[in-house]
Amino acid sequence: MIMFKHKKKLGQHFLKDKNIVRKIVKIADIKPDDYVWEIGSGKGILTEELLNRNCNLTTFEIDEKLYPILEDKFSNKINLIKEDVLKANWKKLLPNEKVKIVANLPFQITSPFLFKVVKFSEHFSKIVIMIQKEVAQRIKAKVGSKDYGILTLKMQYYFDVSYEFTVKSHLFYPKPKVDSAVISLIPREEKPAIEDEKFFWSIVETSFRSRRKMLRNNLKEILNAEQIEELSDDFDLSKRGETFSEREFVNLYNRIRSLVENIK
Ligand code: SAM
Secondary structure (H helix, E strand, O other), X not given: OOOOOOOHXXXXXXXXXXXXXXXXXXXXXXXXXXEEEEEOOOOOHHHHXXXXXXXXXXXXXXXXXXXXXXXXHXXXXXXXXXXXXXXXXXXXXXXXXXXXXXXXXXXXXXXXHHHHHHHOHHHEEEEXXXXXXXXXXXXXXXXXXXXXXXXXXXXXXXXXXXXXXXXXXXXXXXXOOOOEEEEEEEEOOOOOOOOOHHHHHHHHHHHOOOOOOOHHHHHOOOOOHHHHHHHOOOOOOOXXXXXXXXXXXXXXXXXXXXXXXXXX
């Protein structure tokens, strides 16, 4: 029996409940021969259920103390990548086929991980991940709610998002301070046509710079008084960014682009 000490800084809260694991794998709809990436295999509770589905499984694990446990349990049935998933060379590791991601993610890597997934989104067919409940609520938030923001817009721009179910903290060992939630992400087939995505996101970010401020005041950062006046003919700039849907931000971006182009 190999002794193992959980490391908080690596987000090592292991699932205890096999029903939750089965539910996650069912949502991911794993078929034989699917290419699957698991992030952070821990002691392998999810790994084992994935292997039951006869998929091609690659698992990432950063903690070398877990390698003997995983190798002992799964030997050559998994492709174990002994690296930080954020630093690994995804370009090289991704197969030609689409990949599904299934993970009980370590909380502390959620943002950079999602950022990386966005960058490689066309390589994935489905992503089913357990994250902090509060982050899941922000990703799935509705326009105008307190949780709605840049993360919501960004994730919903690239993916169709579903909030699948909540997982109470007592179902993990050691017990984390907060509850978790499982979400699924499917790359969107049709996104709004945006020529300059970098500029679009800079407008969104500026609009949320100070959440309590009206759009008029936040947009001062990138537009002069004259441009703001012109813009207010078509948009109610006394509103806050959090009341603007994706469609409204796309319209705002198109209008700002034409204003800025006219000046050039
Ligand atoms: N899958 C297991 C389960 O459900 O019980 C473990 C999940 S635990 C929340 C997260 C796992 O990710 C830990 O085993 C941890 O060592 C690993 N981990 C943390 N940071 C990582 C990183 N940057 N890259 C790869 N694995 C990481």
